[in-house]
Amino acid sequence: MMSDIFTYIIGGKAGEGVKKAGEAAANLFSDMGRKTFKMDDYQSLIRGGHNFSAVSTSIDDIYSHYMKADLVVNLDDRSYNIHKDHVKKDGMMIYNSGNTEKGEGIGLPLDEVSGNYSKSDLIKGVTGIAVLSAVVGLEKDEIENLIEKEYSKGVEENLSFAKEIYDLAEEKIDKRFTLEEGNDKSPIFSGNEALSLGAASAGLDMYVGYPMTPASSILHFFASHKKDLQIMPIHPENEISVANIAVGATMPGARVMVGSSGGGLALMEETISLAGMTESPVLFVLASRPGPSTGVPTYTEQGDLNFALNQGHGEFPLVVASPGSMEEAFYLAGEMLDILWKYQTPGIFLTEKHLSESSMNIDVDPARVEWAEPKKFEGDGEYKRYEMKDDGVSPLKFPPSEDVIKWNSYESDEKGITTEDPEKITDMHDKRREKKENLILDIQARNTVNKFGDSGPVIFTYGSTTMSVREAVKAGKIEAKIVQPKYLKPFPFWELEDYMEENAIVIEQSSTGQFASLLREKCNIVPKTVIRKYDGRPFEPIKLAEKIKEAI
Amino acid sequence: MAEDLGTGAENTWCPGCGNFGILNTMKNVVEKLEEDGIGREKLLISAGIGCHAKIFDYLNLSGLYSIHGREIATIQGMKFANPDLKVIGFGGDGDAYGEGLSHLIFAAKRNADITMIVHNNSSYSLTTGQMSPTSEKGYKGPSTPEGSIEEPLNPLMLMLSSGASFVSRGYAGKIEHLTDLIVEAVEHEGFSLVDVLQPCVVFHDDQYQKYNEAVEILEEPAETRYEAMELTEETERLPIGVFYKEEKPVYHEEIYPDLNVVEDKMSKDERKKQIEKILEERT
Numbered sequence: 001m002m003s004d005i006f007t008y009i010i011g012g013k014a015g016e017g018v019k020k021a022g023e024a025a026a027n028l029f030s031d032m033g034r035k036t037f038k039m040d041d042y043q044s045l046i047r048g049g050h051n052f053s054a055v056s057t058s059i060d061d062i063y064s065h066y067m068k069a070d071l072v073v074n075l076d077d078r079s080y081n082i083h084k085d086h087v088k089k090d091g092m093m094i095y096n097s098g099n100t101e102k103g104e105g106i107g108l109p110l111d112e113v114s115g116n117y118s119k120s121d122l123i124k125g126v127t128g129i130a131v132l133s134a135v136v137g138l139e140k141d142e143i144e145n146l147i148e149k150e151y152s153k154g155v156e157e158n159l160s161f162a163k164e165i166y167d168l169a170e171e172k173i174d175k176r177f178t179l180e181e182g183n184d185k186s187p188i189f190s191g192n193e194a195l196s197l198g199a200a201s202a203g204l205d206m207y208v209g210y211p212m213t214p215a216s217s218i219l220h221f222f223a224s225h226k227k228d229l230q231i232m233p234i235h236p237e238n239e240i241s242v243a244n245i246a247v248g249a250t251m252p253g254a255r256v257m258v259g260s261s262g263g264g265l266a267l268m269e270e271t272i273s274l275a276g277m278t279e280s281p282v283l284f285v286l287a288s289r290p291g292p293s294t295g296v297p298t299y300t301e302q303g304d305l306n307f308a309l310n311q312g313h314g315e316f317p318l319v320v321a322s323p324g325s326m327e328e329a330f331y332l333a334g335e336m337l338d339i340l341w342k343y344q345t346p347g348i349f350l351t352e353k354h355l356s357e358s359s360m361n362i363d364v365d366p367a368r369v370e371w372a373e374p375k376k377f378e379g380d381g382e383y384k385r386y387e388m389k390d391d392g393v394s395p396l397k398f399p400p401s402e403d404v405i406k407w408n409s410y411e412s413d414e415k416g417i418t419t420e421d422p423e424k425i426t427d428m429h430d431k432r433r434e435k436k437e438n439l440i441l442d443i444q445a446r447n448t449v450n451k452f453g454d455s456g457p458v459i460f461t462y463g464s465t466t467m468s469v470r471e472a473v474k475a476g477k478i479e480a481k482i483v484q485p486k487y488l489k490p491f492p493f494w495e496l497e498d499y500m501e502e503n504a505i506v507i508e509q510s511s512t513g514q515f516a517s518l519l520r521e522k523c524n525i526v527p528k529t530v531i532r533k534y535d536g537r538p539f540e541p542i543k544l545a546e547k548i549k550e551a552i
Numbered sequence: 553m554a555e556d557l558g559t560g561a562e563n564t565w566c567p568g569c570g571n572f573g574i575l576n577t578m579k580n581v582v583e584k585l586e587e588d589g590i591g592r593e594k595l596l597i598s599a600g601i602g603c604h605a606k607i608f609d610y611l612n613l614s615g616l617y618s619i620h621g622r623e624i625a626t627i628q629g630m631k632f633a634n635p636d637l638k639v640i641g642f643g644g645d646g647d648a649y650g651e652g653l654s655h656l657i658f659a660a661k662r663n664a665d666i667t668m669i670v671h672n673n674s675s676y677s678l679t680t681g682q683m684s685p686t687s688e689k690g691y692k693g694p695s696t697p698e699g700s701i702e703e704p705l706n707p708l709m710l711m712l713s714s715g716a717s718f719v720s721r722g723y724a725g726k727i728e729h730l731t732d733l734i735v736e737a738v739e740h741e742g743f744s745l746v747d748v749l750q751p752c753v754v755f756h757d758d759q760y761q762k763y764n765e766a767v768e769i770l771e772e773p774a775e776t777r778y779e780a781m782e783l784t785e786e787t788e789r790l791p792i793g794v795f796y797k798e799e800k801p802v803y804h805e806e807i808y809p810d811l812n813v814v815e816d817k818m819s820k821d822e823r824k825k826q827i828e829k830i831l832e833e834r835t
Contacts (some may be wrong), residue, residue: 200827202821230811231816232807233807236628244626415559
């Protein structure tokens with residue numbers, strides 16, 4: 001059987017190696033030269049509950065997982081009950097006959113087999129790769145390489161278990177899926193990893209973070225690459241410290257990025273304003289999850305758009321942008337770091353759990369990323385930190401220096417000495433406004449809006465939802481023009497003039513339609529339909545395609 | 553005294569304010585540090601918000617005028633970015649022992665190589681004299697007209713129990729002693745705290761007299777942390793000097809023993825190679 005898009009779902013308890021099983025499958029497909037998208041669905045707990053990983057693969061580019069699978073592997077009965085409707089008509093269902101009664105599909109005695117191994121829970125996840133190997137027709141000896149690569153810890157036990165399961169599956173499965181090999185190999189990265197690599201490509205020196213899902217894996221990434229990338233990873237006592245360490249570090253010239261989710265960014269807001277006033281270029285990553293408050297920590301939502309756009313008390317230039325794919329996360333993080341250093345102001349890289357923690361193949365070139373460099377002081381006269389310049393950008397000088405360099409949270413004179421003088425207050429406001437205008441001109445010259453498709457109705461979307469919309473349009477064979485503003489502040493109205501038609505559709509993951517409101521406010525675009533989803537789960541391409549068709 | 557350490561900014565402290573003693577001390581400190589080979593170009597300062605913080609505008613040294621309580625995090629960022637620099641933070645009792653207390657505890661815990669000088673006047677003076685974390689029980693301010701109902705914090709005890717590697721107290725009325733103390737604190741490798749008894753002539757008009765009578769110079773630091781803790785409990789006499797000092801591994805050196813991410817920054821080409829390697833490993 002040949003399948004254009006092949007989808008594999010593995011589900012089980014936390015602690016049974018489900019996430020790893022998804023990763024191993026994604027790597028297997030990628031090694032075949034195929035394109036892969038992986039989405040991990042997990043709960044806020046350590047052991048038990050229900051986790052699953054959905055991996056879809058195609059020869060062509062693929063921007064989302066699907067929830068109708070060719071192969072579903074369930075490690076426990078809860079998983080079986082949840083996923084029994086997720087099998088395609090001609091798909092295959094594997095369940096654990098050790099704990100699932102009356103299962104439809106093929107039962108394998110996973111409990112019995114795993115009971116003979118030292119890590120009887122964790123090893124169950126290896127079932128995924130063993131069954132998948134059998135189903136896609138890999139030879140038994142090919143498993144050896146796979147296990148060595150993916151399950152190097154306790155490789156002997158893992159291999160022995162995999163072979164046992166492979167033999168049992170071989171006996172019972174009644175069909176095989178043939179996956180065509182592609183010839184275009186590219187690495188798989190999560191959005192968080194991709195944005196980290198992008199910022200690293202722009203010359204990042206330090207990452208500061210306090211754990212909060214779904215941003216924590218950025219901190220983990222930099223901690224694990226401390227030696228090779230030489231980017232200092234710091235995990236301090238709270239988000240307030242995170243943000244202030246970052247601002248402090250920019251003063252001697254370190255390129256710094258920080259990250260958190262909504263609650264953490266709320267704690268950093270005081271410091272975003274400080275960065276605006278001191279003119280400190282810190283890049284803040286906001287990886288959203290459903291709110292308000294603690295909300296639903298391990299799921300996805302776009303409810304923080306207005307929060308991001310309105311960060312910081314007082315008036316200062318703020319840049320907000322959001323990537324529509326893992327690849328774009330790479331380039332955008334680098335581009336933002338560069339822009340922030342050119343204009344010495346804070347910026348927010350807005351994304352969501354669905355992009356942060358899902359993974360897909362990326363094809364990126366670090367050489368295409370600008371190395372973030374500020375305008376430096378090169379004169380031989382007196383150095384003034386906030387010197388008036390036509391473009392509003394005062395040249396930077398870093399300590400150690402014979403010149404005195406004073407950055408100030410108070411309104412100050414050009415030398416950075418606190419002031420309450422009305423003229424100086426006005427001048428400094430004008431300087432920051434001038435800087436903002438030049439920043440907007442700079443951004444206008446860049447690619448700020450992505451457009452996919454040439455005909456059909458206009459669909460506006462942004463952030464991680466872009467991936468769902470692109471895949472839905474493909475899956476539903478829908479003719480549409482997808483318009484995705486990458487920059488949200490300044491909002492690229494200049495690119496949207498051609499799309500102000502009446503039949504537009506807006507698709508976003510917010511219950512109140514914040515993005516639709518933004519389009520109306522900035523461009524007077526009043527959409528015909530706003531397709532919203534706010535159950536914490538990303539859109540599923542086939543279901544979204546149906547909704548788009550209804551709206552058209 | 554180094555005259556060129558002034559900025560020409562108008563000084564707006566009240567006449568007789570204890571902060572003048574600290575400002576004059578700092579000018580001496582810079583001179584002494586320069587004699588010891590630490591040039592002023594290598595010094596970075598920060599301050600919180602309050603009367604104390606105006607010292608930022610009055611000292612002609614580089615730095616970042618931070619926000620309330622956050623100067624403790626600001627100077628850590630400066631130090632981690634470029635460990636060749638010596639960083640000094642000025643805070644009030646409201647900054648260091650109130651709003652920014654968590655930063656102070658954790659800076660001590662991780663032995664960040666910073667110096668915090670706390671202008672401790674037991675009052676929120678710039679905001680019209682409300683009670684502070686170190687105000688005595690019964691202190692009357694606009695938010696506690698019937699007298700504070702809270703016991704004051706013992707900040708030195710708190711620092712000792714947080715693992716601080718240099719804990720000291722000075723007095724703004726004893727400039728020579730305070731100068732030596734701050735020089736020692738700055739030269740100490742690791743976290744150092746100098747709690748400075750800083751009389752507020754408006755909201756605590758008895759402080760000069762009280763401190764002049766009670767302060768007593770410690771000849772040497774306590775031998776153990778516990779003995780130092782006992783010293784912090786003394787209220788009849790007020791010991792000033794180094795309460796406790798020890799050598800411990802320094803935070804930034806535990807992350808990168810000899811890498812300065814700003815001064816020894818990896819080249820663009822080398823970074824590109826490293827990133828390509830990571831991409832390659834996943835392919």
